[in-house]
Amino acid sequence: MYIPLVDLQMQYKGIEDELKAAIHSVLASSNYIMGNEVINLEEKMSKYLGVKHCISVASGTDALVIALKSLGIGKGDEVITSPFTFFATAESISSLGATPVFVDVKEDTFK
Numbered sequence: 001m002y003i004p005l006v007d008l009q010m011q012y013k014g015i016e017d018e019l020k021a022a023i024h025s026v027l028a029s030s031n032y033i034m035g036n037e038v039i040n041l042e043e044k045m046s047k048y049l050g051v052k053h054c055i056s057v058a059s060g061t062d063a064l065v066i067a068l069k070s071l072g073i074g075k076g077d078e079v080i081t082s083p084f085t086f087f088a089t090a091e092s093i094s095s096l097g098a099t100p101v102f103v104d105v106k107e108d109t110f111k
Contacts, residue, residue: 064092073098084110 012019026037038056046054057063073079075097081089083102090100105111 059088060086061088061092064088065095068092068096068098082110 022037026032026035029035029037031037042054042056045056046052055066057066068079073093073096077096077098078101079093079098080101080103081093082105084105090102093100
């Protein structure tokens with residue numbers, strides 16, 4: 001018997017109508033970048049998180065690059081990271097000219 005780790009179909013069914021309406025709204029507006037939906041999302045997330053600014057991005061890789069840039073990471077820097085991660089972690093570090101430095105993790109806990 002197959003039991004999924006995460007049942008995305010069940011999650012989707014619960015919000016299907018809301019998602020379809022939101023997608024239709026974006027497509028109808030043709031504002032795919034920085035449209036009202038993006039601005040509203042960022043404002044709501046800022047308020048929810050209690051922070052002054054919130055920036056939505058297209059991917060986790062973009063988020064990592066922005067976070068590294070905000071810390072001033074660049075050419076010649078070394079960034080310590082876990083080897084037990086998605087390859088975008090090292091890719092993001094390398095794309096800024098920095099060097100990823102992998103630290104060992106415990107076999108039994110991956111910490």
